[in-house]
Amino acid sequence: MASDEVKKVSLAVIRRLPKYHKCLGELLQKNVERVSSQELGRILGFTASQVRQDLNNFGEFGQQGYGYNVEQLYNEIAKILGLNTEHKMVIVGAGKLGQALAGYGDFERHGFKILALFDVNPNLIGSSIRGVPVHDMKDIIYFINENEVDIAVITVPRENAQEVADTLSQTLIKGIWNFAPVEVKAGPGVIVENVHLLDGLLTLSYRMNESRLTQKLKKIHEE
Amino acid sequence: MASDEVKKVSLAVIRRLPKYHKCLGELLQKNVERVSSQELGRILGFTASQVRQDLNNFGEFGQQGYGYNVEQLYNEIAKILGLNTEHKMVIVGAGKLGQALAGYGDFERHGFKILALFDVNPNLIGSSIRGVPVHDMKDIIYFINENEVDIAVITVPRENAQEVADTLSQTLIKGIWNFAPVEVKAGPGVIVENVHLLDGLLTLSYRMNESRLTQKLKKIHEE
Secondary structure (H helix, E strand, C coil): CHHHCCCCCCHHHHHHHHHHHHHHHHHHHCCCCEECHHHHHHHHCCCHHHHHHHHHCCCCCCECCCEEEHHHHHHHHHHHCCCCCCEEEEEECCCHHHHHHHCCCHHHHCCEEEEEEEECCCCCCCCEECCEEEEEHHHHHHHHHHHCCCEEEECCCHHHHHHHHHHHHCCCCCEEEECCCCCCCCCCCCEEEECCHHHHHHHHHHHHHHHHHHHHHHHHHHC | CHHHCCCCCCHHHHHHHHHHHHHHHHHHHCCCCEECHHHHHHHHCCCHHHHHHHHHCCCCCCECCCEEEHHHHHHHHHHHCCCCCCEEEEEECCCHHHHHHHCCCHHHHCCEEEEEEEECCCCCCCCEECCEEEEEHHHHHHHHHHHCCCEEEECCCHHHHHHHHHHHHCCCCCEEEECCCCCCCCCCCCEEEECCHHHHHHHHHHHHHHHHHHHHHHHHHHC
16 A cells, blocks of 8 residues: 555755754754745755756655744654654774764764774773763673674774674674775665775865866856 | 756766766776666666656767767766866864765775874874875865865864854865764855754664554455
8 A cells, every 4th residue: 555655765855854854953042933845945956846856755844835844844854864863873993983973962862872882992992082982892792782882983993893783793783984085885774884994085175176167167257 | 059058967866877977987887888778777676768768968978779889988987076186185083984984985996095094183293194194274274275175075073064154165166975963064166065964863763663564454465
């Protein structure tokens, strides 16, 4: 039956949801009660029809001539994003990046609690980084299953990333957030989100290039 | 004149370019000489028509019935992304994240050379992290202009990020890559790319949620 089916929403739409969520949270803090698709689109840099189309994927939120109820839409999107439940995370790799993420307050504020870091380095095991204990990598399977950890963050070097993903696939983990600069694969039922840090830098480089070209052409036109 | 105009390409397309670039680089390493839009789309998870539409933004690359010349397309996209010129970078903030990025080999491999880290902490100033020297923040304007640095990476805490962007706006810098969890603004002519680390985690959380729902419905159907 059609009503029972979970509609497959495109990844592009999903990747825009956090932006809606953030924007609505900011409106909520300013005590804004309702917002039109035009206004939401203006803030986010989308067309109004794009906004309506995106949000229609998840049900009928808006009301014609009234717009969206900010608080309601904010809460609905939080629910869609799975933010109404607390997530338990571990970070695999207690190097600089792992330590940086352990101290990144934005995660905990959004319900992602970091329980522990894991490493193979005996100098790090037993220490604690911004209040987060560093455990021995050999205890990770037991720890994840025992504490019902649902997300593991991989911050180990490129050459160890797949091995870590294989180990994680033997646990009850549900999601892997991989920062190693290589795509990792995980067992069935485990969702992998690979971070591509370089992509942001390449986008910046393109935009700098484009802006330089535009300026050059402007100059030619002015001469 | 229309031919003189730089076509404004949508940011969504630009953000896909690094994925084309990466994929073509991998094909090139495997000595693949040509590739169809179907095949490129299959690897990247886009439709063939999306691939053709994306690449048409930048000129006529493909040839009907032949596909794309991998090496030529790879080089063209590299040029579009501004990868044919070396970029000089500095990292502002020598904390854990700054140190992690300084050691992230992927940037240098793609022509982004990190010249220095900057910090206000006297314990860090004068030291060197994986071969990259840490300088005093008060010297940053002189350093950037003298060394023709074009990109600055911001890895300072949220509350200092805008102040750093203001300082950078007084230099000849062309691009800012901001990792602080707050959107920063820069002066005219400076392109800002804000990194939203949390977005990736929210996307993962959504996909975990969606997969749970799908499994639950499957179970209901099977019962």
